[in-house]
Amino acid sequence: MAELRSRQITTLEAANRFLASQWLGLHNRKFTVAAPQSGTAFVPYRGTELDEIFSLQHERVVGNDNTVRFENLRLQIEAQPFRYSLARCRVRVCRHLEGTLSLYYGQHRLGRYDAAGALLPAKRASPACRPSAGKSA
Secondary structure: HHHHOOOOOOHHHHHHHHHHHHHHHHHHHHHOOOOOOOOOOOOOOOOOHHHHHHHEEEEOOOOOOEEEEEEEEEEEOOOOOEEEOOOOOEEEEEEEOOOEEHHHHHEEEEEEEEOOOEEEOOOOOOOOOOOOOOOOO
């Protein structure tokens, strides 16, 4: 504001012209610092769980009928090799970016569902979504 007043700039159009033609160059000359090392600090991600990391996660309790209610859907859990029934267990529902849903019990993926709640064919196993500490929906 002081810089605009000192140059007697009073209109929006004049301020935009000043910012584009002069201020950006002044600002960059004043605050630009050379990097101490060449190259980039970014490294490629080598993990496989991005699908789970970038999902909305909600906690639910499995009903006595081995289903999970989520947003007016009833997600049926298929038989699992590690447990006879998941009734009354806390599970995570992950809504993925493309709209599909996944159910997790700890590190076990219980199933993957389309947006309408229909079970999708199993694909390769992936690590479970990592919930934030102490957060539940």
